[in-house]
Amino acid sequence: MCMDRVDAGLEPACVSKCVTKCLHFGDPGTISEIRRQRYARAAAEF
DSSP states (O other): OOHHHHHTTOOOHHHHTOTTOOOOOSOHHHHHHHHHHHHHHHHHHO
């Protein structure tokens, strides 16, 4: 879980290196908002 990175205020390595930006780490409310924004952008493209 990269506790040394999290303790230093950084994201876990898997999240920071995710090339597709599918992984997120943090407050569940913030993550839900990110999901809503991504869905709205995708829906607007159609």
